[in-house]
Structures are given as C-alpha cells and as structure tokens.
Amino acid sequence: MDELNWFLFVCLAVVALIAVLWRNYAPLLTATVLLLIILWRALSRNTVNRQRANAPFRQLKNAIVQRYKLNKLRFRDRKTHVYKVCPACHAVLRFKRRKGEKTVTCPYCQNTYTFVIRRKGEEDKA
Secondary structure, three states, X not given: OOHHHXXXXXXXXXXXXXXXXXXXXXXXXXXXXXHHHHHHHHHOOOHHHHHHHHHHHHHHHHHHHHHHHHHHHHHXXXXXXXXXXXXXXXXXXXXXXXXXXXXXXOOOOOXXXXXXXXXXXXXXXX
C-alpha cells in the first residue's frame, strides 16, 4: 500500500459513509470502482508502474503540505517578520519587519534585488 492507495482508501470510506448516511445507494458504484482500483494496485506485481503512478501524487501532496507549513509560519511571524519571494528563483525569503528600503542577495540564486518594507496602513508616496 503506497500513499496513493491510502488516499484512495480514505476516499472510498468517505463515499461509502455518504451513501449510508443519505440512504442513497448511487454512490456505491463509485465506491465499488474505487475498491477495485485499490485492490488492483495493491495486488499488482508491477512495482515500477505503481511507483510511476504514485510519483505525481506525492509531488502534489508535498506541494500542498509545504504551502500549509509556509502559511502557518507566515501567520505565526506576521508581527515580527516579512516574507518576500525572490523574483529570479521564486524562493520565499524571511526578513525582520523593519521599516525602510532593503537590498538583499538571495542565498539560493545569488540574485541581488531591492524591496521596501512599510508599516501596515502606510501607502506609497510616489
């Protein structure tokens, strides 16, 4: 059982629960198809194909988890730090919240750029 099979199993349980709670047995066809896919993938001896099918799912799951962790850190540090995205490599960089213009060098791509930190509610004076 790989990560994709576990995800399909959770989907199967949710669909079956919906079918039972609503007393509508139309979603059971979907649950049956999911069960057959899970069994086919679990009993398959072609591990290369299963790994190939599991790789995009793992990438998507990891991207979602990283986005959640980044948003959690941004919320935790919202009063003390600023998060900026490097325009060259799109890495997220964290800086102390100090008003003014900053010139920084990205540690990942060595690109130098300038940005301005303003206090909340302060507008551009351009």
